[in-house]
Amino acid sequence: MATIRIHTTQNVTLEYEVGSIGDRIVATLIDSLVLVAWAVLWGVIFQSVGSGGSHETTDWSSASGIIAIIIIAFILAPVVFYSLASEIFFNGQSLGKKARHLRVVRLDGTAPRLGDYFLRWLLRIIDLYLPFAGGLVAIITIAVNGKGQRLGDMAAGTTVVSTKAPAGLLPDLGPSLPLEGYQAVFPQAADLTDHDVALLRQLLSRSLQQGNYVLLNETATKIKQLLHVQSDMSDEAFLRTVLRDHAHVIAAG
Template sequence: MNNLQINTTQNVNLNYTIVSIGERILAFLIDAFILYLYSMLVNLIGDAIGYVYDDRWTQRGLVALIFLPAMFYSLLMHIIFNGRTVGKMLMKIRVVKIDGSPVHWSNYLTRWMLRLVDIWLFLGAIGILTILFSDRKQRLGDAAAGTVVISTKQKTKVSHTILEEVEDTYVPVFTNVTMLTDKDVRLIKETFRIAKKSNDYKTLKMLRDKVDSILLTNSELYDKPYLETVLKDYNYFTQQL
């Protein structure tokens, strides 16, 4: 698999793994199976409508209306769930912008429209070939939209990285933590871990003073919660692509 370095809107460099064509195909098949089940449901509803309405045009119109969400499934899922469909969620992959900026709905629309060429024309041969011969594993839709599909799987333990566990509802306290670099945060976390484990309050105080001299927060938090908050805030902002 290839790696991709993305510079976020907070000027933080993040490294991601570009997914293989196999993972993308599996995600597509999962979505296709979901749409198949939905189409079966629509057929059952269509039969029920036939008992209620005698007019054939009314029957066809209602069935077409019910089936409409399936036609826009991929587009709507990507827009609503931030670059993911059910298949992508299960495979832990996601569509992101190469330049690190948020993916706009127009980017998803471009990808969706070019599915006609990439996937449905020649039974997906064009999409497969463009992915295989692209350095960033992009199909035509990705290339046109400036997107790439990455893996969101965490391959290392959080305790071994600069990452901190952050709840979905977490609200950051220090918005200027992006002044720090990955190297800074890695050093802060390791020093904090060792000092906290050994109850080295002197080192905690020195570390807190050093960080505060950079961020100029003037926070009234005690040393431990202060440093924990800095680490959580940094992780929160780096996840906001």
């Protein structure tokens, strides 16, 4: 599987496996099934209401225009905004992406912003829903781009990566030192004890293997509180940087 190196604004390099076209297609199909299930649910509800009540109370054609618009908007809103809302509230993952262990990340290592998710969502119209194309634009763009980016990703500065650890291989969380001339981003990392570092490696490894981003966020939050630092880096990038800084500062001292 292709890999991509992400150089963060703190001069740290992270390496990810790019989400494969096959996994992204399956994730899209899963998300489509979720939306189809939503539509079927409402179809069943309307059919049940229409067949269970009197003609006067179930004649939808006599409903006022405003009520009809509200009902239609309520039904269509999740269909239209599903992708945008799920990626915003679930750390770059829809249900389909979570099932296939995929996640949206920025190429500079920081967490995607609301505007990034909005651009990806807006350009889905061209990438996936262009008439007579049927997603070919996205497939071709991802195949030739080399960074796993469709048009929406290129505009937003994002890509989709795999969160699965390669079979039989744990994430590289060892205390390897940065390149010569490296300066610690968080020198406070030296305050971590050996026990803290061992626990941090264990939690980071577990959260990445399991795709548990709640645990990843909680770990990053705890480390920030412990070191009294702030960062706009993604949780994974922050924790990897802390480990690298700890190894660097301890070796230099």
